[in-house]
Each structure stands twice: as structure tokens, then as C-alpha cells.
Amino acid sequence: MSHPDSARGTPGFPRPLVPVLAVVGVGLIGGSFAAALRRAGQVGEVWGVGRQAATLEQALELGLIDRAVSLEDAARADLVLMAVPVGATRATLDGLAPHLGPDTIVTDAGSTKMDVVRAAREALGARIGQFVPGHPIAGSERSGPAAAFPDLYRGRTVILTPLDENPPAAVDLVERAWATCGAEIRTMRPGEHDTVLASVSHVPHLLAFAYMAQVLEAADAGLRLDLAGSGFRDFTRIAGGSPDMWRDIFLANRDAMMQETAAVRRALDAFEQAMSEGDEARLRAMLEAVSASRRAWRAGQPSPDTNE
Amino acid sequence: MSHPDSARGTPGFPRPLVPVLAVVGVGLIGGSFAAALRRAGQVGEVWGVGRQAATLEQALELGLIDRAVSLEDAARADLVLMAVPVGATRATLDGLAPHLGPDTIVTDAGSTKMDVVRAAREALGARIGQFVPGHPIAGSERSGPAAAFPDLYRGRTVILTPLDENPPAAVDLVERAWATCGAEIRTMRPGEHDTVLASVSHVPHLLAFAYMAQVLEAADAGLRLDLAGSGFRDFTRIAGGSPDMWRDIFLANRDAMMQETAAVRRALDAFEQAMSEGDEARLRAMLEAVSASRRAWRAGQPSPDTNE
Numbered sequence: 022m023s024h025p026d027s028a029r030g031t032p033g034f035p036r037p038l039v040p041v042l043a044v045v046g047v048g049l050i051g052g053s054f055a056a057a058l059r060r061a062g063q064v065g066e067v068w069g070v071g072r073q074a075a076t077l078e079q080a081l082e083l084g085l086i087d088r089a090v091s092l093e094d095a096a097r098a099d100l101v102l103m104a105v106p107v108g109a110t111r112a113t114l115d116g117l118a119p120h121l122g123p124d125t126i127v128t129d130a131g132s133t134k135m136d137v138v139r140a141a142r143e144a145l146g147a148r149i150g151q152f153v154p155g156h157p158i159a160g161s162e163r164s165g166p167a168a169a170f171p172d173l174y175r176g177r178t179v180i181l182t183p184l185d186e187n188p189p190a191a192v193d194l195v196e197r198a199w200a201t202c203g204a205e206i207r208t209m210r211p212g213e214h215d216t217v218l219a220s221v222s223h224v225p226h227l228l229a230f231a232y233m234a235q236v237l238e239a240a241d242a243g244l245r246l247d248l249a250g251s252g253f254r255d256f257t258r259i260a261g262g263s264p265d266m267w268r269d270i271f272l273a274n275r276d277a278m279m280q281e282t283a284a285v286r287r288a289l290d291a292f293e294q295a296m297s298e299g300d301e302a303r304l305r306a307m308l309e310a311v312s313a314s315r316r317a318w319r320a321g322q323p324s325p326d327t328n329e
Numbered sequence: 330m331s332h333p334d335s336a337r338g339t340p341g342f343p344r345p346l347v348p349v350l351a352v353v354g355v356g357l358i359g360g361s362f363a364a365a366l367r368r369a370g371q372v373g374e375v376w377g378v379g380r381q382a383a384t385l386e387q388a389l390e391l392g393l394i395d396r397a398v399s400l401e402d403a404a405r406a407d408l409v410l411m412a413v414p415v416g417a418t419r420a421t422l423d424g425l426a427p428h429l430g431p432d433t434i435v436t437d438a439g440s441t442k443m444d445v446v447r448a449a450r451e452a453l454g455a456r457i458g459q460f461v462p463g464h465p466i467a468g469s470e471r472s473g474p475a476a477a478f479p480d481l482y483r484g485r486t487v488i489l490t491p492l493d494e495n496p497p498a499a500v501d502l503v504e505r506a507w508a509t510c511g512a513e514i515r516t517m518r519p520g521e522h523d524t525v526l527a528s529v530s531h532v533p534h535l536l537a538f539a540y541m542a543q544v545l546e547a548a549d550a551g552l553r554l555d556l557a558g559s560g561f562r563d564f565t566r567i568a569g570g571s572p573d574m575w576r577d578i579f580l581a582n583r584d585a586m587m588q589e590t591a592a593v594r595r596a597l598d599a600f601e602q603a604m605s606e607g608d609e610a611r612l613r614a615m616l617e618a619v620s621a622s623r624r625a626w627r628a629g630q631p632s633p634d635t636n637e
Binding site for chain 1: 466486488515517521524525526528529530532533534535536537538539540541542543544545546547549552553554556557558560561562563564565566567568569570571572573575576579580583586587589590592593594595596597599600601604605607609612613615616617618619620622623624626627630
């Protein structure tokens with residue numbers, strides 16, 4: 022499919038960064054990406070792909086997309102953003118692969134990268150260089166096209182994990198697109214991404230879920246929940262998250278996560294050993310080191326918490 | 330020491346609940362208790378005991394106490410509130426014991442109860458009935474006499490763990506004093522208190538400290554802290570707490586805490602088993618049960634969090 026004239030831009034005006042953008046999954050993530058690029062005048066046409074006609078209709082009405090197209094057609098866009106649930110990544114890649122335009126760049130927004138890269142290699146084969154893995158660290162409780170807004174990524178971090186096979190121009194396009202959204206780009210290897218995200222995001226969620234689960238299993242669970250205060254509240258807030266999303270992440274990133282939980286168990290052992298031995302000085306030193314670092318981290322954060 | 334006329338009240342007016350109150354440790358906890366009773370007109374005279382003359386001077390200037398007295402003299406008050414650091418409880422009880430008035434009631438504010446009860450039995454011997462163990466669940470970042478205010482306990486929970494040896498009138502006095510402060514009284518056995526508090530307060534703090542400790546030990550700790558977002562922030566907020574206070578609590582309540590952490594480890598095992606086996610359905614069911622309960626708990630809380 023050739024690009025309509027409008028997508029090539031107007032004579033005398035610079036060609037937009039992304040003449041034709043295809044977004045697979047026009048929800049909060051995909052819709053906001055399109056909205057940001059459109060507001061910056063850096064996209065010519067936006068195509069939307071999805072399984073639910075009602076969602077695409079809503080995205081059209083909201084002006085997030087110009088056309089609803091099939092996955093096959095989307096594969097000829099200049100840039101394809103896969104913003105689908107983690108579980109749908111492989112099927113999306115399989116759908117794109119046979120029709121992939123020679124210069125089309127595909128990127129994603131998944132919370133894990135090693136499994137996505139593995140799936141992309143299987144689906145795209147020798148054309149793997151056309152896939153630039155990415156992960157925008159942003160989100161909110163809301164979902165769907167109505168939740169999308171152009172400022173979602175402003176000031177947020179996007180992690181790219183380019184592959185050795187990616188031509189520099191491919192990585193550059195994806196970087197510039199996210200930079201246009203106002204995001205800060207960090208680059209690392211897929212395995213490093215998964216370890217770091219396991220450490221600072223996935224494992225805290227797992228620990229909060231596991232901790233809460235055993236409180237609920239206690240015979241006096243009602244009494245415990247009655248007496249639970251602000252410490253419990255803050256510690257378990259993230260245990261109220263989406264079961265579907267976290268199931269997908271826990272399964273996708275289990276290897277990295279279990280490395281990290283092993284380290285947590287060892288740290289817990291160390292504290293408990295000091296407690297068992299009644300070693301006041303060591304216990305205090307351990308607590309002081311952590312507390313000081315946590316307060317320093319908080320002081321370095323851009324927006325102070327109202328609750329701290 | 331007999332009570333001054335003022336403490337007995339004015340003829341024609343009802344006798345205050347506590348003609349003479351002694352507060353050992355006139356900081357946030359002790360000072361607020363005295364201030365609340367005074368505002369309610371339920372205390373005649375307030376005596377303050379402490380090791381630092383400057384603190385007592387400040388408490389006098391702020392009107393929290395009427396007189397600074399020795400521990401020996403305080404033992405003759407109608408009610409003695411021990412609001413000292415956990416580590417000073419035994420010494421305080423030992424100081425009170427030889428001089429304890431025949432009708433004097435002693436209570437405390439410690440975060441743990443089994444160890445306090447043990448210390449009280451050793452210090453007071455046959456007069457153990459004059460000690461009513463208590464734990465006001467309240468606090469703030471601030472400390473010292475200047476932080477004290479009469480509304481600290483309004484709407485808060487105070488747990489009393491009366492002993493079999495306590496005469497009903499002794500328990501009644503302590504209950505009514507805390508009720509005058511606006512607190513809600515819950516009663517349970519000391520061991521039950523320690524288990525419940527281990528579960529919903531002490532262990533979350535230990536887990537947050539241990540989790541944060543191992544993040545800091547990672548070779549790429551800087552990168553991890555850089556990418557840590559709101560989930561990390563909420564989960565680790567309580568790892569910024571006082572090293573002294575938490576050292577004392579972790580040592581005092583280690584038995585109950587280690588029972589609870591064993592349960593946490595087992596729950597973590599169960600989640601990891603579902604992850605290892607790729608059991609999507611079971612994992613989702615486990616996450617859904619926890620998430621639904623956490624959201625229900627939050628909905629039942631009196632003051633919604635601005636961050637949720």
C-alpha cells in the first residue's frame with residue numbers, strides 16, 4: 022500500500038517524522054503515543070488496529086486514529102507500535118511478519134523484553150532488524166481510548182533495548198518518536214531491562230501480593246485487617262493491582278524475578294540472624310544504612326509524595 | 330506523698346478521673362495523653378519524669394506538666410503512664426516498684442506487650458496487678474514535648490492487654506483515660522497483640538527494609554534506583570523509618586515476627602510454584618483473590634488516600 026499524498030506532507034513543509042503510524046491496540050498506551058505525535062505535527066496519518074470494532078470506532082470519534090485497518094495493512098506503515106496485552110504480542114508479530122513493508126519499523130510497549138525479543142526472533146526471522154524493542158514506563162489506572170492523552174509520556178522514562186541487528190536509523194526513528202512525546206530515553210540490553218524491572222517493579226508487586234495473601238489466610242484475618250494502619254496501607258497498595266496484567270508479567274519475567282526474590286530471601290535471613298542473636302549494634306547499623314538510603318532516594322525524587 | 334487539695338478537685342465539682350497523673354517520658358506520646366486529659370478536665374495535676382532537664386523544662390513551659398518529679402515520687406500518683414523508649418521500660422519499672430503507692434495504677438505505651446509483661450512481672454512481683462499493659466497505635470514523625478497535642482489519639486485505636494491479676498477497677502481507669510482522649514479501645518491477650526502487630530506492622534517494615542537492603546547491594550544499584558517508580562516508592566516508604574525504634578521492636582517482638590515471616594516465605598513459595606509451572610489459571614486466581622480483598626479493605630478505610 023503506497024502512502025496517501027497527505028502522509029507525505031505538504032510541499033514546502035518538512036516531512037513528518039512518521040508519515041504513517043500504525044497503532045495496534047488503541048488504548049491508553051497506543052492512543053496517547055499517537056496523540057502526542059499528532060499534537061507535535063510529527064505524524065501524517067494514524068492507522069488503528071484492534072479486535073473490537075467498538076474500541077476502534079471510539080478511537081476514530083476521538084480523533085486518535087484516521088482509519089481502522091487490518092493487521093496486514095498496518096504492516097506497511099512507516100512505524101508500527103504494538104500496544105497490546107503482553108499475551109497478544111506473539112500473535113501480533115505473527116500477523117505482521119508476512120506483510121511487513123521493507124522499510125517498516127516495528128516497536129512495542131511491553132513490560133518485559135527478553136520474552137518479547139524471543140517471540141520477535143521466531144516470528145520475524147531474518148527481518149528481526151526491523152523490530153526495536155521498547156518499554157515506556159508509564160500508565161495509569163484508566164484504560165481504553167477515552168483514557169488516552171498526549172501528555173502521558175511527558176517527563177516519563179522510555180527504555181529501549183535495541184538489538185544488534187537493528188540499523189541505527191531504525192533505533193533513531195523510535196528514539197525520536199518517543200522524544201517527541203516528551204519522554205526521556207534510556208537504552209540497555211533486554212536482559213538488563215528484565216533484571217532491573219524485576220528488581221524495582223515486579224518483585225515488590227509479588228512480595229506485596231504474597232504478604233497480603235498470607236494475612237488473608239490467618240484465622241484472625243479480620244482482626245488483623247481491622248488493626249492494619251498506614252504502614253500496611255502503603256506496603257500493600259500495589260497488591261490491589263490488575264490480576265491479569267500481573268499474571269502476564271510474573272509469567273513472562275519469572276526467571277529474572279526469581280533471581281531477585283532469592284536475594285530478598287537472603288537479605289531477610291541476614292536481618293533475622295541479627296534479631297535471633299540479639300545483635301543490637303549490627304541490626305541498628307543494617308537499619309540505618311537502609312533508612313538513610315531510602316530517605317536520600319526520596320529527596321532525589323522530582324515530585325515529593327503528599328504522604329511522606 | 331498525699332495529694333494537694335487542687336488535685337482532689339473543687340467542692341461541688343466532680344472529682345477528675347485522674348487526680349494526679351504522672352507521665353514518665355514527656356514527649357509526643359506522654360505529652361499528648363496529658364494534654365488530652367487536661368483539656369477534658371479529667372486530670373488534677375500532671376507530674377513529669379525524665380532524664381533530660383531541658384525536656385522537662387520545655388514540658389513545663391508548654392503547660393504539659395505542672396511539676397517535674399523523680400521516678401520515686403511519680404510512683405505515688407493515681408495513674409502512671411510510662412511513655413519511654415522500649416529499651417527503658419524495665420529500668421522504669423524497677424525504679425517505680427519499691428515506691429509504688431498502694432492504689433497507684435501503672436500503664437505503658439509500648440509497641441510490644443509480651444516482653445513488657447515479662448519485665449513487669451519481674452519488677453513488680455506480687456504487685457503485678459497494678460500494671461495494665463497498653464499500646465496506643467498512634468504516632469507521627471515528630472517527637473518531643475513540642476510535638477504533643479491533645480487530639481493525637483482522637484479516633485485512634487488503643488489496645489489494652491489486661492492481665493488476669495488486674496482488678497476490674499484498674500483496667501476501667503486506664504480504659505476511661507484513653508476513652509477521654511477520644512481513642513477506641515480494643516482488648517486482647519498480650520500474645521495475640523504481639524502476633525497481630527507483628528503481622529500488620531512489624532513484618533511489613535522488616536520486609537521493606539530487607540527488600541531495600543538487597544537492592545542497595547546490587548552492582549547496578551544506581552541504575553535500579555534511577556528507574557524505580559511509584560510502586561517501589563509506596564512499597565519502600567516504611568523503610569525510611571527510625572533505625573532505633575525498629576531495632577527495638579524487631580528485637581522485642583522477634584518470636585512473633587519470625588512466625589509471620591515464615592508464613593510470608595511459604596506464600597512466596599506458592600506464587601513462585603505457580604509461576605514456575607506456568608499455571609496461568611491458578612496464578613490469576615491467587616492474584617485476583619488478593620487484589621479483590623485489598624481493594625475491599627481500602628474501600629472500608631475511613632480516610633481515602635490521596636495516592637490511591
